[in-house]
Amino acid sequence: MKKEEDIHKMEKPPHLHIGFHKNELMLKTFLMMCIIALASVIIMGIGALIHILVAIGTVLIIHNAIYSYQVWKGKEPTYESPASPMVAGMIVGLAMPIAGPYEVTAGVSLLTILVFKYGQGRYFKRKYLNPAAASKVLLLLLLSLKTLDEGLIFHTHHLDLNLMTAEGLQGSMWIFSGETLPIIGTELSPAQSLFLWQTHGWIGGASSLVVLVVGGVSAYWLRYKWRIIVSTLVTMTVLAAGTGFYLGGDPILRIAFHVFTGSVIFLMFFMATEPQSTPMPERSQYIFGIALAILTFVLQLLNVLGGSVIALVILNMATPYLDRIGIKTPYGHRESEGGA
Numbered sequence: 001m002k003k004e005e006d007i008h009k010m011e012k013p014p015h016l017h018i019g020f021h022k023n024e025l026m027l028k029t030f031l032m033m034c035i036i037a038l039a040s041v042i043i044m045g046i047g048a049l050i051h052i053l054v055a056i057g058t059v060l061i062i063h064n065a066i067y068s069y070q071v072w073k074g075k076e077p078t079y080e081s082p083a084s085p086m087v088a089g090m091i092v093g094l095a096m097p098i099a100g101p102y103e104v105t106a107g108v109s110l111l112t113i114l115v116f117k118y119g120q121g122r123y124f125k126r127k128y129l130n131p132a133a134a135s136k137v138l139l140l141l142l143l144s145l146k147t148l149d150e151g152l153i154f155h156t157h158h159l160d161l162n163l164m165t166a167e168g169l170q171g172s173m174w175i176f177s178g179e180t181l182p183i184i185g186t187e188l189s190p191a192q193s194l195f196l197w198q199t200h201g202w203i204g205g206a207s208s209l210v211v212l213v214v215g216g217v218s219a220y221w222l223r224y225k226w227r228i229i230v231s232t233l234v235t236m237t238v239l240a241a242g243t244g245f246y247l248g249g250d251p252i253l254r255i256a257f258h259v260f261t262g263s264v265i266f267l268m269f270f271m272a273t274e275p276q277s278t279p280m281p282e283r284s285q286y287i288f289g290i291a292l293a294i295l296t297f298v299l300q301l302l303n304v305l306g307g308s309v310i311a312l313v314i315l316n317m318a319t320p321y322l323d324r325i326g327i328k329t330p331y332g333h334r335e336s337e338g339g340a
Contacts, residue, residue: 025222026083032218033090033270036204036211043206044098044199051105051203052093058109059089066118078118088112091132094204094266097306104139111135127276129316133267133309163301166249169257175200191256198262202306204270205262215269224273227282231289232268233259239297258297263306271309277316284322291315 041049063085070077079085092109116131162168173190179197180187188197195208205211219226240258244251259265272278272292279288292311299307 023081023083026081026087028222029218029270030083030087030090032214032222033087033094033204035214036094036207036266037090039210040094040203040206043197044203047098048203048206050102051096051098051100052090054102054105055093055096055109056086056089058106059085059092059113062110062113078121085113085117088117088131091204091270092135094202095132095136095263095271095309096203097201098199098203104143107139108132108135111139127274128319129313130271130274130277133271133312133316136309137313161303163257163303164247166244166247169247169249169254173253173257191250191253194256194260202262202266204266205260205264208260208262208265211265211269215265219269219273224269225275225278225285226273227285228272228278228289228292229268231286232272232293235290235293236264236297239293258300261300263308264296267308267312272312277319279319279322279325281323281325284325287325288315288319288322291318 037048037052041052060082063079063082067077067079067082089109089112092105092112096105096108112131112135116127116129116134120127120129120131161172163172176190176193176198178187179193179199181197198206198208215224215229218224219229236259237255240255241251243258244254247254272289279285292308292315295311295314296308299311304310
C-alpha cells in the first residue's frame with residue numbers, strides 16, 4: 001500500500017500528460033508535417049525536397065547505426081521505433097532556409113540526432129533543449145564566425161534591412177515581391193505572399209496558411225501545448241500591429257512580415273510545443289509564449305531573421321524554472337514524507 005502511494009507522488013514524464021503513446025504521437029506528427037512538406041515542395045521546388053530527404057536520411061542513418069550497436073551489445077535500445085528520429089529529421093528539413101547549402105542541413109541533422117537527442121537524453125535524462133533548434137543555432141553560429149555569407153543567421157542581405165522605419169520595412173519587401181499564384185496567374189503583394197506563397201526563407205513556412213490549418217488541426221488532435229501557440233501568436237500580432245501604428249506605414253504588412261515569416265509560424269506550432277523542452281504548467285506556458293514572441297520580435301528588428309530559434313533555445317533553458325511555478329515534484333522523483 002505504501003509503495004502504491006509513493007508511485008502516485010511521482011510526476012509522469014511530459015509526453016504522458018497528453019494521452020498518446022509516444023510512438024503514436026510521433027507517427028501522427030510526422031504524417032501531419034508531411035502535408036506541410038508536400039506544400040513546401042510544390043511552392044519551393046525540388047530543392048525543398050532535397051533538403052527534407054537529406055535531413056531525414058541523415059537522422060535515420062545515425063539512428064539505425066546506434067540502434068544496431070545497442071542491440072549488438074545487448075543493451076535496451078534508446079528508441080525502439082524510428083518514429084521520433086524521423087520527426088526530428090523532418091523538423092530539421094522544414095526548419096532550413098531554402099537557400100541554405102545541403103551540407104549545412106546534413107550537419108544540423110547530425111547534431112540533432114547524435115548530440116541533442118541521443119546525447120542529451122542519455123546524460124541528462126531529459127531534453128532540456130529542442131534538438132533541432134539547438135543544433136541549428138550551434139552550427140550556424142559556428143559558420144557565422146567563418147563567413148557571413150555561409151552563416152545564414154547574420155546573412156549579408158539581412159544586414160542591409162532596416163525594419164525600424166516604415167520606409168525601411170517597405171523597402172525590405174523586395175524579398176517577397178513578384179510572387180505569382182500558378183494556374184490563377186494572380187501576382188501577389190508582399191503581404192499576400194507572406195501568407196500564401198513564399199519562395200524565400202524556411203521551407204516549412206512556404207505557405208503560412210497551410211501551416212496554420214495543419215498546425216491548428218495537429219494542436220487539437222495531438223494535444224499540443226495550445227497555450228504556447230495562442231500566447232505567441234497573439235503577442236506577436238499585438239507587437240507587430242503596435243509597431244506598425246507607431247512607426248507608420250502599412251500595419252497589415254508589418255503583421256504579415258513579423259508573424260507569418262516561415263521561421264515564426266512553423267516554429268510556433270511544431271518546435272515551441274515540444275513536450276520535454278517547454279513548460280508543463282498552464283501559467284508557465286502563457287509566460288513562455290509571451291516571452292518567445294517578445295524575444296523573437298526584438299531579434300527580428302535587429303535583422304536576425306530566423307532569430308526565433310535563438311529565442312526558443314534561450315527559453316528552453318528557462319523551462320525548468322518555469323516548471324516550478326506549477327510543478328513541485330520533479331519528473332521521475334517523489335516528495336519525501338511531510339513534503340520536505
